[in-house]
Amino acid sequence: MNDNNNEKHANGFINQCIYDPDLLYDLDCEDFYKKCGIDANLSSKAIGSKLKLRPLMLSDYDKGFMKLLSELTTVGNVSEQQFEKRFFSMKRCKNTYYVTVIENLETGDIVAAATLVVEEKFIHQASIRGRIEDVVVSADFRGRKLGHILLATLTALGKKLGCYKMSLECKDELLAWYENFGYRKDLGNNYMVQRF
Numbered sequence: 001m002n003d004n005n006n007e008k009h010a011n012g013f014i015n016q017c018i019y020d021p022d023l024l025y026d027l028d029c030e031d032f033y034k035k036c037g038i039d040a041n042l043s044s045k046a047i048g049s050k051l052k053l054r055p056l057m058l059s060d061y062d063k064g065f066m067k068l069l070s071e072l073t074t075v076g077n078v079s080e081q082q083f084e085k086r087f088f089s090m091k092r093c094k095n096t097y098y099v100t101v102i103e104n105l106e107t108g109d110i111v112a113a114a115t116l117v118v119e120e121k122f123i124h125q126a127s128i129r130g131r132i133e134d135v136v137v138s139a140d141f142r143g144r145k146l147g148h149i150l151l152a153t154l155t156a157l158g159k160k161l162g163c164y165k166m167s168l169e170c171k172d173e174l175l176a177w178y179e180n181f182g183y184r185k186d187l188g189n190n191y192m193v194q195r196f
Helices: 030-035 065-069 080-092 146-161 172-179
Strands: 051-055 097-104 110-120 128-137 163-168
Touching: 051 146, 065 110, 065 128, 080 097, 097 146, 110 146, 128 146, 146 163
Parallel strands: 128 163
Antiparallel strands: 051 097, 097 110, 110 128
């Protein structure tokens, strides 16, 4: 990881990325951009001078990351200490959690986020598969294709990492949106849940 991606955090920890930001470079997102009508000049590395796409950092607790997640689902009260503990726990799981955010450089706020979770498998010649989770864009930034950019980026990242398949779970009203990226309902397979 580049040294310029680490800086001293107020709590004394070195501010770290949850994964190596160099993985975001040289991603082939062009096909995904074409499918959903994103300008070819707009890339995951250059989404405008006021926004930056990057891995989640330790300091993002103070930049509204948890508040952003609350626009997606119930988050509960997560203290900074709990956030740090979970951050380092996920970071220790090498090659597993690719939590990616878009930061508004003018305000320092996190305005969009999504996660790629990579699972190691015994099947498919001990391959890996990817799951897209927790895609959320701040209400103030919806309609700017930030969700498209995140999904295209994480799908391309999964392909680059060697995932034999990518999957996600979504509400019925979002099926058509995800189909723009090549995701399809897998007929005959069902998603089931048991909540506690």
